[in-house]
Amino acid sequence: MKKYIGIDLGGTNVRVAVIDEEGKILSQVKSPSYATEGRDKVLKNLYSLIRELPDWKECSGIGAGVPGPCNQITGSMMLDTNLPGFKDFPFAQDMSREFGMPAYIDNDANVAGLAEALVGAGKGLPVVYYVTLSTGIGGGLVVDGKCVSGKHGFAGEIANIIIDRNREKVNYLAVGAVENEASGTAIRRKGQEAFGADAIKHAGSVFDLAAEGNEKAKEIIDGAIRDLAQLFATLAAAVDPDAFVLGGGMMQSAHYFLQPLIEKYKEITHDALHDTPFVVAKLDEPGIIGAAMLPKSRGN
Amino acid sequence: MKKYIGIDLGGTNVRVAVIDEEGKILSQVKSPSYATEGRDKVLKNLYSLIRELPDWKECSGIGAGVPGPCNQITGSMMLDTNLPGFKDFPFAQDMSREFGMPAYIDNDANVAGLAEALVGAGKGLPVVYYVTLSTGIGGGLVVDGKCVSGKHGFAGEIANIIIDRNREKVNYLAVGAVENEASGTAIRRKGQEAFGADAIKHAGSVFDLAAEGNEKAKEIIDGAIRDLAQLFATLAAAVDPDAFVLGGGMMQSAHYFLQPLIEKYKEITHDALHDTPFVVAKLDEPGIIGAAMLPKSRGN
Incomplete structure (x- = not known):
């Protein structure tokens, strides 16, 4: 069964998990997101969290739910009220390069909806x-x-x-x-x-x-x-x-x-x-599960 | 270039055309739809119109725009105010069997939108x-x-x-x-x-x-x-x-x-x-062009 890396990145905390294609969380880690300390700090922390996940290398893609609207063509956030420095930064591309797999972002409500539609109440x-x-x-x-x-x-x-x-x-x-x-x-x-x-x-x-x-x-x-x-x-x-x-x-x-x-x-x-x-809605954690479903929903 | 059969079936008239995948009308015929004379008459007339089109056999699919909401799973109309007898009749399946190619139906406003999105103002x-x-x-x-x-x-x-x-x-x-x-x-x-x-x-x-x-x-x-x-x-x-x-x-x-x-x-x-x-909107005939785009939009 395929596995994906799901990221729930907020203004306060960040959670990272390996999730299978049926939406089951296999492993996860969390920490403060350090949003107020700037983008470099947020990314350094996030990327080291991902590497803490025991089976991240077996994953077929990365998805991140973020607080705000995203541009799907550039893979970037369009407003960065809660994550200063992320506006117009090619976040998806950066993750894809860092980990050598396809990466996508979308806002937290959209990914929660995706989770419910794929593996939740609207399956x-x-x-x-x-x-x-x-x-x-x-x-x-x-x-x-x-x-x-x-x-x-x-x-x-x-x-x-x-x-x-x-x-x-x-x-x-x-x-x-x-x-x-x-x-x-x-x-x-x-x-x-x-x-x-x-x-x-x-x-x-x-x-x-x-x-x-x-x-x-x-x-x-x-x-x-x-x-x-x-x-x-x-x-x-x-x-x-x-x-x-x-x-x-x-x-x-x-x-x-x-x-x-x-x-x-x-x-x-x-x-x-x-x-x-x-x-x-029936999922306890639609945000992080839906984030992991992003690469799956794009055919990965 | 692929070609499709497009049908614009209304309560008064019916038009049938062969249309290429860029939305160009190659040949067309029209007649009254005979809606008040019942479904059998409507279908007999429609199917003979299709056979009048010189190159209908070269087409990759059929699409029909109809006046009212459609069920995509059964390929049938859900209301038949303007086409008595068509409610719940498996219209798409009937066309598919008659002409040996995939067939789809959708309501006239939806297909007009499809035409504008694929080959018109929203291309x-x-x-x-x-x-x-x-x-x-x-x-x-x-x-x-x-x-x-x-x-x-x-x-x-x-x-x-x-x-x-x-x-x-x-x-x-x-x-x-x-x-x-x-x-x-x-x-x-x-x-x-x-x-x-x-x-x-x-x-x-x-x-x-x-x-x-x-x-x-x-x-x-x-x-x-x-x-x-x-x-x-x-x-x-x-x-x-x-x-x-x-x-x-x-x-x-x-x-x-x-x-x-x-x-x-x-x-x-x-x-x-x-x-x-x-x-x-920029197409002169979005209804019939959009109908022909239905099979294309489903991968045919």
């Missing part, structure tokens, strides 16, 4: 739209077992999709952007506006109040459900996925919101789309 | 979103030279994307669906509400009034432009295409609305997405 489906509902809202589109990254690496960057243009401006995102109206952060913000900052530490507090029957909390949650339903209805019209795979911290409250969300989704979509499955 | 680009602005609003997504059809054949069926939920209910589509707010039909409807049915025969009349400086007409067109901008911003976030290719009758007024549309699009998208090209 074997031709079109998977992975959506992560967390403090932010992100996602990844996988078609025929390959990430669709798009011209700017922004495919799946759905946070800025407008679900109701008649809202207040919150931040740099467009007015009514779904992330500002229905993410964990948005639910916390609306909860704090209603109940005060002391009462609401995170979105879960609002879910709890709603479950207890608090009318104001229910209104906040119902609004977020309606907003999310419109996001999914929009994605269904745009790409008609074989499944939505849902991940992220908000899924801890899925028992409260998922069924009503699907009902709302049906109200605003064509009958033909009503049976699109909404499935819960 | 060679990895991700193309084709959008047709006409009496209705439709589209097709092409990734790596293949139509993405989706679970229900509905990928690209963007008419029902909600661009503003605070509108009036118009018909079976969702409240605020873009087709009811910014299509040619919608612009005509709004024009007739403002100026009376006698003054406004079609959307072009409203564009003409706006161009003459009529404030009410400008308001209608500006509203439609804002609505369309949101549609494109949404699609950019969902799939980040390498280009939007725009076709359909409304493009006759492109000189009036396309540039303001792009400006509005930029206002509601991330900076990184501002340079996504909006290009005008």
Whole structure:
């Protein structure tokens, strides 16, 4: 069975693993990523971690998930907010030269979607739209077992999709952007506006109040459900996925919101789309597994 | 150079052509489709048309564009509003058996998008979103030279994307669906509400009034432009295409609305997405050419 090197490189930590083609982690190591110390330090540390993996030489390729959009033609990051010095650096090419095997990069949400599409909750489906509902809202589109990254690496960057243009401006995102109206952060913000900052530490507090029957909390949650339903209805019209795979911290409250969300989704979509499955992401480590799937998804 | 049989099968007419792999039409015949006379008559007529093409036996495959969503696994139509009797009939398989070559079907908007992506305005680009602005609003997504059809054949069926939920209910589509707010039909409807049915025969009349400086007409067109901008911003976030290719009758007024549309699009998208090209479809016959590209796009 083929094996690949998967890298989950973040602004704080980096993890490196050897993973087989069915997504099983065979060995792994981790360390701080040293992002603030500059690119050379990050790479030196990363490359020495890879060499610590007992069977790295038997691998058929390298994939790295990184925090931000990537250019697939140059194999480089297009923004480097969380990894200073990586913008436009030919990262994939550098890894390929260093280790003598094909190497690829893509952003962390895309590779998580790839993992779920290839070996997770969407295994074997031709079109998977992975959506992560967390403090932010992100996602990844996988078609025929390959990430669709798009011209700017922004495919799946759905946070800025407008679900109701008649809202207040919150931040740099467009007015009514779904992330500002229905993410964990948005639910916390609306909860704090209603109940005060002391009462609401995170979105879960609002879910709890709603479950207890608090009318104001229910209104906040119902609004977020309606907003999310419109996001999914929009994605269904745009790409008609074989499944939505849902991940992220908000899924801890899925028992409260998922069924009503699907009902709302049906109200605003064509009958033909009503049976699109909404499935819960099932991998514990989609980031590093999906990174390892990058070379596999490109035929290596 | 390889050649393919392309079929443009509608509710009124059917056209059949031999087309080379660069999209050049080598020979073609057409006739009524006899849709109201039932499937057997439609097929008998269609198959005899194909045999009239002088070089059909030299072709490497058959593709048909049909009016409605298709199931790619069974090669059948999923709705047959315009071709009674074709729902769930294994149309692709039937053609393949009849002519001894691979055969595929897909809906007319998807194949038009495929034509533009392979040999038209989006030639060679990895991700193309084709959008047709006409009496209705439709589209097709092409990734790596293949139509993405989706679970229900509905990928690209963007008419029902909600661009503003605070509108009036118009018909079976969702409240605020873009087709009811910014299509040619919608612009005509709004024009007739403002100026009376006698003054406004079609959307072009409203564009003409706006161009003459009529404030009410400008308001209608500006509203439609804002609505369309949101549609494109949404699609950019969902799939980040390498280009939007725009076709359909409304493009006759492109000189009036396309540039303001792009400006509005930029206002509601991330900076990184501002340079996504909006290009005008360039094929005269994308439907039949795209149909012929179906077998090519599947490796035949």
